[in-house]
Amino acid sequence: MDSTLMKGLRVLETLARSHEPRGVSELARQLDLTRSNVHRTLQTLTAAGYARQGSTPGTYECTLKLFELSSAVMDRxxxxxxxxxxxxxxxxxxxxxxxxxxxxxxxxxxxxxxxxxxxxxxxxxxxxxxxxxxxxxxxxxxxxxxxxxxxxxxxxxxxxxxxxxxxxxxxxxxxxxxxxxxxxxxxxxxxxxxxxxxxxxxxxxxxxxxxxxxxxxxxxxxxxxxxxxxxxxxxxxxxxxxxxxxxxxxxxxxxxxx
Missing domain, CATH: 3.30.450.40 (GAF domain)
Incomplete structure (x- = not known):
């Protein structure tokens, strides 16, 4: 099992289910991960287009890319x-x-x-x-x-x-x-x-x-x-x-x- 991928998916799923942007420390505490690990994961998700910085500095939220993918699946x-x-x-x-x-x-x-x-x-x-x-x-x-x-x-x-x-x-x-x-x-x-x-x-x-x-x-x-x-x-x-x-x-x- 790819542990790095699993951690990334956990962060992504948590962001997707959140009603507001989340901070690095907050996510690290909730997921029992290190701040540096969460920060690197968020940077990767942002570069891939799945996350973006929130309106409050230091926070992140999901983009609509997940919705686009889920819509493509649902169409099938x-x-x-x-x-x-x-x-x-x-x-x-x-x-x-x-x-x-x-x-x-x-x-x-x-x-x-x-x-x-x-x-x-x-x-x-x-x-x-x-x-x-x-x-x-x-x-x-x-x-x-x-x-x-x-x-x-x-x-x-x-x-x-x-x-x-x-x-x-x-x-x-x-x-x-x-x-x-x-x-x-x-x-x-x-x-x-x-x-x-x-x-x-x-x-x-x-x-x-x-x-x-x-x-x-x-x-x-x-x-x-x-x-x-x-x-x-x-x-x-x-x-x-x-x-x-x-x-x-x-x-x-x-x-x-x-």
Whole structure:
């Protein structure tokens, strides 16, 4: 492993997630690196066009080069383009926040989102992450993995974020089996106690899972609808996107998960 490259990526990721320019000493303390190491890294990132000096002397911030690269990658992810009109329709029907998500290890990453117009709503960001087993969008995706792949992501103990989530592999396996049976996943305040969600998977022409689509919002609004209008709207959106991607039958055929 190239340790210099890894340090550079850590600095770049920290800058990208910062809401304001960061100083060398501040970054060094946060990342447990020496000031000289951080300074050299920032100079290299600046020369490469990924960083620039901030408005306050001695601080640095990201340029738009990362955005340009991520946009080029996203342009190749057809599911985001195909899903866009269906996401808008789902947002209009439910008036809740809509997410398009994918798995990254044991976490779910938000590829795209539409914010709820409600004054009280679920907050998230594109590129943000959440523990997959604690949110509906992640659980829907986990349910499509083989048992061996799920075992590789989780040990015997499954960390719960609130008192509502599954706590071990036995409970998780039962939950994923239930999701496969009914065709959608529900989050009952398992990541944030006051936030719930409903999600279903999107599949492509080959029958492979591309992403998941779901709604999230305050538990008191989402939970009464998780077995009714929200569920139906989410599953219909997932079906419509899947058909647009070339899927010939939805829900996807359930293969053995061993």
């Amino acid at each position: 992810v057809d599911v985001t383009r195909v899903a866009a009109p269906h996401m808008r329709r789902l947002a209009e029907v439910t008036e809740e926040t809509v997410h398009l998500s994918t798995l990254s290890g044991a976490e779910v990453v938000y590829l795209d989102k539409i914010e709820s117009p409600q004054p009280v709503r679920a907050y998230s960001s594109i590129g943000g992450r959440a523990p997959a087993h604690c949110v509906a969008s992640g659980k829907a995706l986990l349910a499509e993995l083989s048992e061996s792949n799920v075992d590789a992501l989780f040990g015997d103990e499954v960390p719960a974020s609130t008192g509502r989530g599954v706590r071990d592999r036995t409970e998780l396996a039962a939950e994923l089996a239930s999701i496969r049976e009914r065709g959608y996943a529900v989050n009952h305040g398992e990541w944030r106690e006051s936030v719930g969600g409903v999600a279903a998977v999107i599949v492509n022409a080959a029958g492979a899972v591309e992403a998941s689509i779901g709604v999230s919002g305050p538990l008191e609004r989402v939970e009464p609808n998780s077995g009714g209008s929200y569920r139906d709207a989410v599953v219909e959106a997932a079906r419509a996107i899947s058909l647009d991607l070339g899927c010939t039958a939805y829900p996807p055929r359930r293969e053995s998960r061993t």
